[in-house]
Amino acid sequence: MDENYEVIVVGGGFAGVAAARTLGRKGVRVLLIDKNPYHQFQPLLYQVATVQLGVSEVARSLRDIFRGQPNVRVVVAEVTGVDVGAKRVTTSDGKSYEGRFLILASGAEANFFNTPGAEVTYPLYSVDDAVSLGGTLSNVLETADRADDGTEIHFVVIGAGPTGVETAGALAETVKYVLSDYFSPRLASRCHVHLVDMVPNVLNVFSDKSKEYAGRRLAAMGVQLHLGTPVAEIARDKVLLKDGTEIPASLVVWAGGLKAGPVVAGSGLPQGRGGRIDVNPDLTAPGVEGVYVLGDAANMTDAKGNQLPQLGSCALQAGTWAAKNILADRDGGHRAPFAYVDKGYMAMVGRGSAVAEVGPGPKRVLLNGPLAFLAWLGVHVVLLSGTLQKIRAVATWPSDYITHRRSFVVLSRPDSSHTP
Template structure:
């Protein structure tokens, strides 16, 4: 038995910001690390909507985990899906029936879409969490214009040209603004029977304002910028039904062939097998060092962890928070290896950013507020800086510069076969 196999084994579930950052910080630690993920890539999720709206292609915002970690000798990457955790036996069971043992576990499997008890809406209103989601959504958006072009019935054509984004958080706002830009500018002069600019893009938020996590003043500016782009913003009335023909806003039915869900997330169901009480969203209320109550060898980070800040507010489900948690878990595990306890996790909030579309964004850095063009440049710099690989940064910058000057969106290729924008049925192997 070689020395490597005698080292304590850390199993990290999820190659997102929390899991990957923890793994990288533990590069020189006396540990065997297995990083388990359902997909083979790390995804820069804040730019997922750019793939969905054809501004960037998938490789611009994703990098293979094996490539990122190729020089880190204490890590093995494993492709697979964890289905349950047995904390007492220190084992994780995978979908293929195999089990992985661990000495330490970091659960960072993130969140998925939550339809607030209306899971039957999922087929009609896809969400945006993975590259598969983004490519599916891109296909639906582009196909809608194609279907409208081929329509002879005015009512049917209007329904194909009606788009609704449900949820006025950053993802919803970014999607709505970009979609309006595509309809008004990118597709101009490309169709013979329709005017893409007549497409109706509506952002629906059940609460009183969009971007509720931002100061009220920036919310109002964001709304004005969206309306200037041609987005109809509806607040204060919830969506009460969604089907293949459209959606119901309060009591009014709106025919729309493309509805996108950006309204809510639920924690990964893996947390249930830890056997500890979860919060309403299914997240794990963790100890101050991010370990699970009563299970000091199990840690939770990222969207799956329910963590309070010093002021009592919840730590938000954003990339910087997930990175900080991942880094903290790495420090805590190093401390455990030396028989010490880690200090409590402290979230450093660097502020809030959202882009609204071409040359418009809002930035809130603790009272320092920006909106419009300056905010857009700030947003662009921040996102390009945080992309993982240097190659990606350059490609993203070039693609963006081109899209900006020409209004063209390079990734406008419809991929895959299937019905009217529905997910194609899975073929038997």
Template sequence: MEQTYEVVIVGGGFAGVAAAKELGHKGVAVLLIDQNNYHQFQPLLYQVSTAQIGITDVTRPLRGIFRRNKRVRVITAIATSVDATARTVTTADGNTYRGRILVLATGAVPNFFNTPGAEEKTFPLYSANDATRLGTRLVELLDETDSRPNNGGVNVVVVGGGPTGVETAGALAEMFKYVVPEYFSHSSASKCSVHLVDMVPTVLNTFSEKSQKYARSRLAKMGAKLKLGLGVTEVRDDGVTLADGTVLPSQLVIWAGGLKAGPIIDESGLPQGRGGRIDTNPDLTAPGFDGIYVLGDAANTTDRTGAKLPQLGSVAQQSGKWAARNIYADLTGGAREPFKYVDKGYMAMVGRGAAVAELGKKHTQLQGPFAFIAWLAVHVVLLSGNRQRIRALFSWFENYLSHTRSHVAPAQAKAG
């Protein structure tokens, strides 16, 4: 059975939701398809896995977002194939949906770069399910260590020195240093460790040298051990093997080593570029295919100068809004305009009260508490929904004042 809409959007992430909102407000009939019934705030997933905030702080029901906009219909379904020429998408239940305009904002999947054992034995951190799975496994390992303290602590390896890897390593180092002793035996906690590994000889490669130096120093101060300039050649049951043959023992390997476009893009017939993503035209359309827009982590998006833009939530969100304006022009006989990105800079948290931020088009640099405050402010604004903002603020206030974790699962509490 085939159903037709003015616009079909595949993907309920930053880009898909932003486009649907804008089009819905303009009175355009939109179908939004996602395999989950919620929108997730990916930049904070590492905080879910380390019990700093709860899963409901970073997820919001998609139907709740559009409950007051009757022009946007949301369905939960797995998109299995796309026909770019016909502008149709087919879902796992056998239904086919056609749009006058088709928007692919399907996100990405972890890129393991064909590293042996990585896909089977690591924990990526790209979805809410990933975060809860990682958090559950971390708790299990801490429980096992607490019951057999003579066997040593939990050794974690984080692969990838970008913002996700740095923030995750910092959160884990802080957790092992301050939080775990509150819930487990101190002797077990003191034996826990976290290694951050990357083939690049520094962390936060897209940031300034000053920010990189601060992040490295802060991570080391919290106890994280850095192994930089060495790639991972194999993930084993007992750890990882590095390019120089060194084996880092580990019970838990977290993969933050990069992303690539998902299989639906790979099989779409659209011309692919770096990371399997679509190299879009300046107006965000797919080259050679009329009525197809590709957004977010599924696209290699450029600005008006042709420079490639980073895979950031702000790029996805802005491109979603811009695409909606171009789509409305398509439907009403107007003219598309090339995407103009407003550069808000970069930022990454490196633990309690510490962050790096390079703000605005000139990338004004901040480190330490001021960058941390800026990080908090930006993420509160970006969170979807007032309830999510209030809950996250409460959790942060509680965590950073007392090192407690209101989201620690009952299994994590000390016996007695």
């Protein structure tokens, strides 16, 4: 057993970092454990996956984040066991850490819903996923360029939620701008992007106006939409839909859904929708004292019992809120139910075009086109400045979108197992 801490935080994502920072500023002795030495910024992962940004632009060292907070200790290790009763976690190197309070903020992982063949797809949740996808994309293009044999290249994205729409849009722009610049217009003309979903529209949680706009923009960008039919089976060279359609595939991206990761699954806490923990309104886990579950690992609700979204801003606010509740607990005060400040939803469709539904639920303002694009930039710069203010993305990526410059960055792990 390692030394004792007041609070153990598992996960250095939006929720975990916000909680540890708030507690650290109040002098609480915190141990933050993450399997990676960095905090990742998922909203820009699709740009790493499409070889436009490098890793250092979407990830920041956890040690750097907590450099000025000596009472927050960072340990890089994979948590493999959780004892919620004892508020103790065990890591893969056999160490145990115990606290008076425990925060589980370990995020989510891809949910393949038992789709046959899904193991050949590339999910997009982590920096590792994005590097693997970007490396493979680069490899597919280099192989096709070398062969120069007229083979058609098909990129298939499964799932037309925000991640799938952003990835398909970025792939279409890669084909349009990057391939012509860095390879040849001939190769660009042989590349096709497909977006697949079982529901009949893209961005299903958005308003009809946003769905219609995003679908129209994607089609105009050359993305082939296959909507309203579930995927039956995936193979390395094709995606088969339940209506019999066969889409040829050189590379398949999985953006079809998420579920809570193994940390909460192994915690013994009762799991709800998506394998997540249905937390109490004050963000504590049900039936156990001093344990909080936050962000993508939790089903969090507002005061009326409505489900809160799996968003970076929601996770970040939950982290700060849980920290305040822990301080109240410690000081003999009262925990307050989480009051999420809803800033709306956004998705980037492509250069100069996004959809944004800004503001709290009933009063949402719907934007699309360049205005929504600017709103998207603004909101993400704010989100970045809360957690990752030093990453270079803030300086480079908006200007890349406004000008017609596109990068083709080096990613270090091309996966040679996928070739067109």
